[in-house]
Amino acid sequence: MASASAAAPESWQAAGPRKRRSAARRPRRREAAPRDPEAEFEADSGVVLRRISNAGKDLLISDFWSSALETINECLTKHLEQLKAPVGTLSDTFGKLHLDSSPDESDVAPDSIPGETPGTGTSRWKCVCYGIGNFATCIIARNQLTFLLLLLEKCQIPRSHCWVYDPLFSQLEIEVLNILGVTVLSENEEGKRSIRGEATIFYMLHCGTALYNNLLWSNWSVDALSKMVIIGNSFKGLEERLLARILQKNYPYIAKILKGLEELEFPQTSQYMDMFNDTSVHWFPVQKLQQLSTDAWEFWEEPDYQDCEDLEIIRNKTEDPSATD
Template sequence: MAAAPGGWRAAGGRRRRAGGEAAGAGAVLRRLREARDDLLSSGFWEASAGAVRAPLGSSAEPPAHCVCYGLGRFSVCPAARHQLAFLLLLLEELGVPPGRCALFDPAFSAQEADALRELGLRLLPENEEGKHDVEGSATLFYMVHCGKALYNNLLWRNWSAGALAKMVIIGNSFKGIEERLLSRILERDYSYIAKVLKGTEEVALPTHPRYLDTFNDTSIHWFPLQKLKELSPEVWEFMEEPMYQDCDDLEIIRKEDRTDRHSPAATES
């Protein structure tokens, strides 16, 4: 991706497909540039950038990679398009190359996958169910409006003080999850969210009348190593993989619930 004053362009050297797919991806990119302009002109991005810098002070390691889950159908959904534009501005702000940002949503169409590749972004080859190992690299996870199980799975996969300290999560407020769920449900179904709450720092994105639905209940979360070390040893002993057998409202698409990302349904322009 090349960032220019007028907006984003397709990554250089990338061959365009002939016919309708190329034209369709071009239309999506045009709408994406419009969404970027909206974020910048509204002042929302400028205010949000300050909140995002909070976990990236002198003591924090800047992210080297980014993973995005659950973006949705950004070719047809304005909210998803603004969320993607926000992510691209975020990568620029943090100096993360597009090639180090990987995305997955089983709902992505072929047209949307093409547009993401045009921007230089990567597509994850399979549904990880949120179980992405940071593997020692500081990683930003962008998970706006994702289901609770995705956050819980991500925490489980990286359940150590050293790994969690390398993560920043932009997504549904953990405080909000705690407030909305009965304690017994939170501890039974989403135990890793419950256990990490006392080791979490959280700053909410600013509210803006134009984006009340797009970024509502969205916070930046990070896990200072010192706070994690203050948790009781028992917190780290239980590391069983979440199964959600008793969960009635599981907000996650499992691996076995495969959706064809390259369905012919994506012919929007």
């Protein structure tokens, strides 16, 4: 799971002749995230829910929300076509994506929670969210959670079909998530979750690189990867920031999948720069996956990261007692 203090080491260099990305494109360190002025006192679930509601109102009327929906729409439309979804499902789902992307503030109920009313349609996806952070006290984490709730509504994914985990969650935050209706995982999976043949959107912003590598390993087949969408750190950005030999040694599944994916960058606006910088939507076209070498698919060893410094995730201590945070 993504550690709250994880960030790319400054000593990493660009691989090959690519131009190094600016610091603004890198995932921001969570410890530098602005905290609520009111966070000095212990909040209750009602206070946190009200803050999420207010964040939702601001997000819905922002240019960022409408632009981000266009990006997600473009990717998920292609993904649905790949899944051979019925035409009715395709039009119904993305008809919802375009509706009310920037409503008038007067249309939002005073104390409503973003995405509170679930869609009535049948979604093609389930959703898994890793590493959202301490949203009760962190403004960045709260906006990321709010975006997730709105995305679930637009994609007509019932909240009960969204699994959420962060080892840093407080009891208050778990209580709030239960009230919101999402499913809170009880164990640290370290990203090693198989989709088991079900189309799944993974929402994992500013997570450690090992988490993405573990997720790819757990679904290392054409069939599984073609059913996945990952909203998270830009894989192109990882390729540019890490030396090629480090990427191939420590994160081999990311290194191998770079030629088997398509990536669309999230829009960047000053208001939400800290929340969604270096974020992209990734999906895996079957044709590109089939063009990967046979050797790429035959190598399927579980990552162990024994020689990896700055791992950036919190290990599952029940499985690895010697691991450190």
